[in-house]
Amino acid sequence: MATAVNTFLIVLAAIFPVVNPPGSALVFLGLTRGSTAETRRILARRIAVNSLFVLVGSFLLGALVLEFYGISIPILRVAGGLIVAVSGWKLLNEGSQKDLDASAGDVSRADLMSQAFYPLTLPLTTGPGTIAVTISIALSRATFAEASGGLIFVLASVAAIGTIAFSIWLCFAYAVRVQKFLGRGSTEIAIRLSAFILFCLGVQILWSGVSELLSSLPRGS
Secondary structure, rough: OOOHHHOOOOOHHHHHHOOOHHHHHHHHHHHHOOOOOHHHHHHHHHHHHHHHHHHHHHHHHHHHHHHHOOHHHHHHHHHHHHHHHHHHHHHHHOOOOOHHHHHHHOOOOOHHOOOOOOOOOOOOOHHHHHHHHHHHHHHHHHHHHHOOOOEEEEEEHHHHHHHHHHHHHHHHHHHHHOOOOOHHHHHHHHHHHHHHHHHHHHHHHHHHHHHHHHHHOOOOO
């Protein structure tokens, strides 16, 4: 039991900061402005379920899929980092609040629902960094198995992933309350800061992948 709890806490501590549900909720709030609270709650539930499947799938099958297609983790980071950085840059450079409110009528529920997986789940919530960390945890399974059975490791890790998915739903579903608490101006500032952090995170993921690729190149004498 102690080993299972330790594994749960280690996996939770490794993945939660990368997903960052509270910070991602502000980005989610910015991308869904003009929609109703009910639509956001439905989206939050779908994103949480999608994130659960993405994380569990990455944990159980990620390494196998990457090996099958010949995709390395550095390449995954480069591609995903580009997508995350572009999404953050777009949100950072949106028009003023007045312009967004004027175009709010163009935001339909069907359009938002079609974006539940891409880009709201992948890559904005569970992006390449999260997938890479989850795959890395799965690859360390042999180390954990020395101290406990492999089944305990899998069950504890899936439980930690389920906890993260629940936190995603909780933060996203009640992001509108955070907006009301902060106020219009403070929310705008928080969203812009979150967008900048998202952009920086994308650049960081991109640079991590590029650095690994460069280090793998043969060096001259």
